Amino acid sequence: MKGLFNLVIALSIITPVSVFFGYIIMDEGDQFTAEHYMVTGLSTIPFVFALLVKFLMTSAEKE
Numbered sequence: 001m002k003g004l005f006n007l008v009i010a011l012s013i014i015t016p017v018s019v020f021f022g023y024i025i026m027d028e029g030d031q032f033t034a035e036h037y038m039v040t041g042l043s044t045i046p047f048v049f050a051l052l053v054k055f056l057m058t059s060a061e062k063e
Contacts, residue, residue, distance in 0.1 A: 008050045009054065012046040012047035013047055015046060016040055016043040016044045019039060019043045020040045
């Protein structure tokens with residue numbers, strides 16, 4: 001179970017980084033707009049959920 005959570009966390013860390021650099025490549029280095037920052041910020045939501053589930057599952061395993 002820990003391996004699965006570590007995989008999900010690793011993938012959810014890669015997602016916002018790839019979105020961020022994807023926008024740089026697609027816009028050919030142009031200035032970011034509010035939409036760029038919003039999508040990059042929204043792509044961190046899976047990371048937050050993965051950490052939350054991991055925290056809740058580790059608490060349940062200890063009891």
